[in-house]
Amino acid sequence: MECSNCSSARPIEDQGTLLFVSSQLIPLNKITQLFTNSRIFTVDSNQVFDDGQPHTVTNGVNYFIPISYLSREELLNGLKSVYDKLTSSEQLDIHIEIDESNWSLAPTKSKAVALPQFFARMKHHNLVTMMTNGQFTSHMQPIIDMQSQRVFGYEFLLRPSAGQAAFNPFELFSVAQQTGLHSFLDRAARISAIQTSALHLPQGIKRFVNFLPSSIYNPNYCLSHTFKAIEDNKLDPRDFVFEVVETERIEDIGHLKKIFAIYQKQGMQVALDDVGTGFATLEVLPELAPDFVKIDRGLIDNCDQDENKQQQIIRIIEISHSFGATVLAEGMERKEEWDFCKKHGIELAQGYLLGRPAALPLGTASIEI
Template sequence: MWSPCTACSTNIPFFERGLVVVNDTFHPYESLDELSAHLSTVEEDVYCVDQVTKRQTAIISASNLLEQIANRDTIELIQHGEFESHLQPIVHLDTGERFGYEALLRSRNNVSPGELFRAANRFGLHSKLDQRARAEAIKATYHAVAPHEKTFINFLPSTIYNPDYCLQHTFEIIDQYGLSPDRFIFEVVETEKVQDVAHLQHVFSTYKKRGMKVALDDVGAGFSTLDMLKRLEPDYVKIDRSYISFCDQDAEKRTFLKNVRQLTKSMDITILAEGIERAEEVDVCRELGFDLAQGYYFGKPSPYSL
């Protein structure tokens, strides 16, 4: 049975009233506004105590606690708020039939994904948010994706400290819903700057051992080298949208797309063009022999119905 690691179980509590401890001295406060006013005059490390439950916060600098309080709505959303996955269609370029979807995390109160992940990274909650995103994507697959279709699920390698341990939560949710592992393609998101290739190899290997496929996003930018593709051996690659946009009007882009198509074909890698918004871009990618496509031309991310 899976149990959460420290990163996944990180919790930032907010006590509306209690005691703030500075240099072993206890100072009572009756509201977070009162606590903030007091912290603004403090330079030392502090922690808070709930007098009823005797729970304590972590020991941090007064300035960091002030920042947490200022961002408490976003922090509480990440920890306890309601999320859902929006699904964006992915199609076969040769037939136009739907291949599957990419699952994209959205909050019920419309806080942008960028803001959520920036806050999660700032306050040490990125593992928790990434885990919640994977769980919502699996739930969406169960409720809204046909058994013969696939779901791309984003993940951040930096949130998976020990793949053999950290990913068990994801695998258990898939098992709980009774879903076949081969319905999922786990994708390194474009915002992630991979520094430790060996670690990403381990993550990919862990997914593959459980019967899932893996994908690289951002090919042409972050993952452009032949060496990277050989080392990671992805099942799918997504071509950076900057190379797709108006490729019909740019000979250099078309040359790049042709070369990467030849490379991926020689390595038996399925290639996907993302960010397609125009029929002319569809035509170029189809003529070059791309396998799959995604973008507003085929459909925007949208919520699913139960």
């Protein structure tokens, strides 16, 4: 079984040839006319009929035209001109194939990239290169047991590799979404976290790893790489907690429940992030019944001084404990917040008060508050 959404993107070379594929003739005619009049591009005349229209494949499903370019910069400018001349439906119908080994007498769009995604890959070439080359690593932020003040685990967060340009993780995932690479990046980030944990953490320390439900199209296949990485690194599945990443809209509860069930069947635990604000509402908690409930940092911030936040936090604790979940307070920066959360029965905490994300774990098994 294959999943094209989990695959990496082939690099867009400084010079090369692209195959434009469409189920409609009109948008390819527009592209052919535009590129034929340019000195930067070469349209393969063998693939154009005498009337100047692109060839159709033998099964009558798609039209196609190979176009060569001399410069990545000029290709970007040319694609912008093409983009502006196409209707929105034509933009979505046009697909571009980079790998000439896939070309045949009957090209299809199955292994090609939709024009909007290809255009986004050109615009964000540096970030796409960073993704596809794996120029990132995982840093660890400690999660502390509030009763014992011992290290319970670490959350793994994506960061640039040593010597690489800085990036904003939110921006990186946003670009991945625009370019159709979010499944690839999400999988790569999970595997990076697993490998980093194997290098630095002993058995028994929990490893909290983020995931995007929308990036997992076929859970049994898309998660198989994650399970194999855990097995290959000889790690205990029971040490892993996979959490729905913050900002991820929960649109399909059934799909997320299926993902949770597959993780749990493998002996792992699951967490719901961002609870109390955004999309992780209280209504979904009992239905999803995660092993861990992470209260959003926005509620924890100055919770000792805000009665409304206190009521919301206490309600989350009550609901979570009703189905046996462990509660974790995120974004803790002040001792007063720690005292309030501990007093009301929150088991775990995470935040700058306890430790910032770092390339290495804490040098101690417990902390002093």
